[in-house]
Amino acid sequence: MPEGLYTLCVFSFLKFMATFSSLDAWLSHLETAHSIPIVMGLARINRVKELLGLTFPCPVFTVGGTNGKGSTCAMLEAILLASGYRVGVYTSPHLLKFNERARINGDTVNDDLLLQNFEAVEAARCSFDVPVSLTYFEFTTLAIMHLFATSAIDVVILEVGLGGRLDAVNIIDTDCAIITSIDVDHQEFLGDTREAIAIEKTGIFRIGKPAICGDPVPPETLIGEAKRIGADLWLFGRDFNYHGDKQQWNYVGRGMRRSALAYPALRGTNQLLNASAVLAALEAMRMVLPVSAQDIRLGLASVKLSGRFEVLPGSPSLVLDVAHNPHAAAVLSQNLDGMRYFPSTHAVFGAMADKDIKGVLHQLIHQVDHWYLCDLPILRAADTQHLETYLRAAGFVEDANHSVTHHASPEDAVSTALKLSGENDRIVIFGSFLTVAGVMRYQKLCHH
The missing domain is CATH 3.40.1190.10 (Mur-like, catalytic domain)
Incomplete structure (x- = not known):
């Protein structure tokens, strides 16, 4: 689209446009602006892409x-x-x-660059007779x-x-x-x-x-x-x-x-x-x-990448991994096997309800002695009662050396795990990105 015409569209439809002064406000808006979080199909996004002249x-x-x-x-x-x-x-x-x-x-x-481009997309989607509805993603x-x-x-x-x-x-x-x-x-x-x-x-x-x-x-x-x-x-x-x-x-x-x-x-x-x-x-x-x-x-x-079999320095050892399906959990299990000996392995685990949770836990059931199951701050997440049901279905049995506890958040779970583990033990934090992110935030707070 010629630049002048695009500018005209922006001003013509300005009254319909959402606009926010911060990235957090934009993201909060986008989380609720489209009624369904995931919609498969490219027709709507392609209309906006073409108007933006995106190549x-x-x-x-x-x-x-x-x-x-x-x-x-x-x-x-x-x-x-x-x-x-x-x-x-x-x-x-x-x-x-x-x-x-x-x-x-x-x-x-940085936020400023993102805000400029959020506004460009908003202007484009609102320049149709009926604004194009787009998911957050x-x-x-x-x-x-x-x-x-x-x-x-x-x-x-x-x-x-x-x-x-x-x-x-x-x-x-x-x-x-x-x-x-x-x-x-x-x-x-x-x-x-x-x-x-x-x-x-x-x-x-x-x-x-x-x-x-x-x-x-x-x-x-x-x-x-x-x-x-x-x-x-x-x-x-x-x-x-x-x-x-x-x-x-x-x-x-x-x-x-x-x-x-x-x-x-x-x-x-x-x-x-x-x-x-x-x-x-x-x-x-x-x-x-x-x-x-x-x-x-x-x-x-x-090369660096957070949360992919990332071993943090210190005692006990903390292992972060966003393994949330059986294939990734099997690889995590292999990687844990390749580490040195640890007297006990503790695991902080939280997951989305739509995942093959039993399949994930089955891959790691023999690696972990103490489970710290955690809720996550999203409706899609499985609650800890369901996680425990899956854990037991995967073969977990409590005894003097094996335990399971429930926690309101990843932060609470890892805090408890750190108190109950020995300095030569390891704590594996895995499952949803939100599980790993919660522990990363907790670690940052502890180090400030």
């Missing part, structure tokens, strides 16, 4: 998958930053502050995309929120898609089998564009959809792979090798799988975004 003049990576998306985005960002590119990254959800969802050149975006996704599109950025990384085909980030055609893993989660929106979920996730693939799959055992439907679409599918084990020992690892792609690489700074058994998918994506895009072996080494050494 990216730079390469775009879109990252989907059940687990590992955040780690993959973080490693890709770190390597590209080490290469000297100006990078925009959009991820969700956040842990402590909404601003975490948008980073430019490695820095979280759709509105904020558009605002951050608009920020990136109007900033001097060399490359954009977009993390899918839910699924792929009908997710808000899919309004942008990607130059390289990455699918990290495929497992059963969000069944009410995506289907209840890996095969059905794979079809939804391949919705981010594009004709003739690289499509990297880091899942070692991809459903046949993923391969079939990539072929049907005409995407350039890169499969782990066929088109790229990794080999390593305890000291270093090597990447082997279609036509490129990277040898003697240090392990990523992110902990966890699956991080080499994620890192190899990142290197495959960079190999596929090497003609437009060249990176050197040294850039890769620097990026992998410097």
